[in-house]
Amino acid sequence: MSDPFTHWSEERFWRQLEYGDTQGAIESARTALAAEPDSGQLHSMLALALLAAKRPYAARHEAAIARELEPELPLAHLAFGNALLAARRFNEGLAALEQAVALAPQTSELHEALGAGYLVTRRFEQAHSALQRALEIDPENLDAMVRLGDLAWQQGQRVEAEAWYLRALASAPAHLNALVGQGRVLLERGEVERARDHALWALQQHANDEGALLLLCAVAARRNRVMGLWWRLNSWLTLGGQRRTLMLLIGGYLLFNLSSLLLTDSGYPAAGSAVGWLWIGLALYSWIGPFWFLKMVERELARVEVKAEY
Amino acid sequence: MRGGYSIIDEPRPGPFARVVVNPLWPLVATMLAGPLYGWGWALFNGFALGSASRWRELTFVGLGVLATVGALLLLGTLKEAGTLTDGAMPYVRVALKALWLTVAYAIYQRQADSFEIHETYGGTSANGPLGLLLVGLVLPRLLSGIKGVL
Numbered sequence: 041m042s043d044p045f046t047h048w049s050e051e052r053f054w055r056q057l058e059y060g061d062t063q064g065a066i067e068s069a070r071t072a073l074a075a076e077p078d079s080g081q082l083h084s085m086l087a088l089a090l091l092a093a094k095r096p097y098a099a100r101h102e103a104a105i106a107r108e109l110e111p112e113l114p115l116a117h118l119a120f121g122n123a124l125l126a127a128r129r130f131n132e133g134l135a136a137l138e139q140a141v142a143l144a145p146q147t148s149e150l151h152e153a154l155g156a157g158y159l160v161t162r163r164f165e166q167a168h169s170a171l172q173r174a175l176e177i178d179p180e181n182l183d184a185m186v187r188l189g190d191l192a193w194q195q196g197q198r199v200e201a202e203a204w205y206l207r208a209l210a211s212a213p214a215h216l217n218a219l220v221g222q223g224r225v226l227l228e229r230g231e232v233e234r235a236r237d238h239a240l241w242a243l244q245q246h247a248n249d250e251g252a253l254l255l256l257c258a259v260a261a262r263r264n265r266v267m268g269l270w271w272r273l274n275s276w277l278t279l280g281g282q283r284r285t286l287m288l289l290i291g292g293y294l295l296f297n298l299s300s301l302l303l304t305d306s307g308y309p310a311a312g313s314a315v316g317w318l319w320i321g322l323a324l325y326s327w328i329g330p331f332w333f334l335k336m337v338e339r340e341l342a343r344v345e346v347k348a349e350y
Numbered sequence: 351m352r353g354g355y356s357i358i359d360e361p362r363p364g365p366f367a368r369v370v371v372n373p374l375w376p377l378v379a380t381m382l383a384g385p386l387y388g389w390g391w392a393l394f395n396g397f398a399l400g401s402a403s404r405w406r407e408l409t410f411v412g413l414g415v416l417a418t419v420g421a422l423l424l425l426g427t428l429k430e431a432g433t434l435t436d437g438a439m440p441y442v443r444v445a446l447k448a449l450w451l452t453v454a455y456a457i458y459q460r461q462a463d464s465f466e467i468h469e470t471y472g473g474t475s476a477n478g479p480l481g482l483l484l485v486g487l488v489l490p491r492l493l494s495g496i497k498g499v500l
């Protein structure tokens with residue numbers, strides 16, 4: 041790549057992305073784009089960094105520019121497909137990922153990304169084929185092994201999932217996603233302490249890793265069920281997206297108001313008042329819950345000793 | 351520090367950037383003082399922040415106003431026709447509040463993304479609770495006082 045985005049800084053960009061420094065990666069790509077605005081490669085890279093920073097709208101915009109500038113660039117289709125998946129436009133996202141694979145059919149990582157896309161959309165058979173193809177091309181593709189573990193996990197095949205995670209860990213004992221996957225298996229089996237160790241070990245490699253942090257939160261939720269309830273509710277809402285949160289908020293508000301009115305009108309003012317107190321209790325819990333829960337997680341995080349090179 | 355290339359979802363703060371607050375506070379103002387103050391504050395906040403979705407936020411408010419006016423006209427007609435009794439009015443109020451909150455929440459969700467980016471780049475924010483006190487308590491009383499004098 042030409043000046044000023046030298047090979048060194050491109051390498052730095054990927055390292056920033058790998059270590060979760062999404063803001064640094066965005067700034068690297070932005071600086072390079074200021075000098076080279078017509079590079080599809082740079083727009084694709086910026087799109088991937090924006091996706092990692094959970095800015096799907098901007099990522100989609102950048103990936104669309106990249107595709108327009110360089111329609112034959114697999115990275116542009118990869119970024120576009122992932123951005124569409126993040127926006128829950130699943131069919132279009134998968135079509136873009138399939139296009140990326142068609143442009144570079146011998147690239148294991150693209151098959152793996154396509155498999156991950158199928159996994160998100162719960163198309164298990166297609167996910168299995170794509171991930172197996174990724175492994176055929178590159179038998180050392182550890183991410184594909186972990187994805188196969190995730191696939192088995194989602195299908196309820198716990199033993200097979202663990203086998204894949206352990207296979208990846210045998211090749212790379214500090215593989216982040218494999219550690220997190222195995223930690224999840226252990227947590228479900230009730231081995232809370234070992235699950236926590238896996239989360240802490242993963243965080244030693246990569247202090248910002250979302251999967252490891254989520255695992256640590258799940259461990260904390262298992263240890264204190266009352267405060268953990270807030271975490272479970274929050275996770276459930278996040279999985280359902282903004283629509284679910286909105287429906288629950290408005291629905292809860294309506295239910296509270298209507299039940300108060302109905303009970304009072306029906307001659308049960310005490311019950312109406314109890315509903316009011318229940319609402320206040322819920323409000324207090326949702327105020328205190330996150331604060332208390334974060335304190336618990338912070339106590340665990342204080343034990344993490346990040347690797348020197350990180 | 352931002353370089354030369356501009357990313358589409360980034361806010362472009364205007365001259366009132368110093369009074370930008372976390373968009374949660376206008377949402378709370380809608381709950382406490384009603385849509386006139388809550389939506390108004392949210393819109394002002396969006397433009398002061400230079401929110402990437404400010405025009406969409408304005409559209410939400412426009413649609414909210416239209417829906418409220420439509421609902422009030424319909425309710426007036428139903429009440430005149432005798433279909434709607436006085437006993438049903440508290441329930442109607444709840445439905446209206448739900449509509450107002452939906453609009454406020456939709457604005458909040460969009461503005462929150464821009465606010466987060468604003469903070470990431472070191473943008474400052476004003477005191478939200480103080481703003482809530484002013485917009486949610488002082489301003490309504492002030493306006494009602496002025497109305498009383500006139």
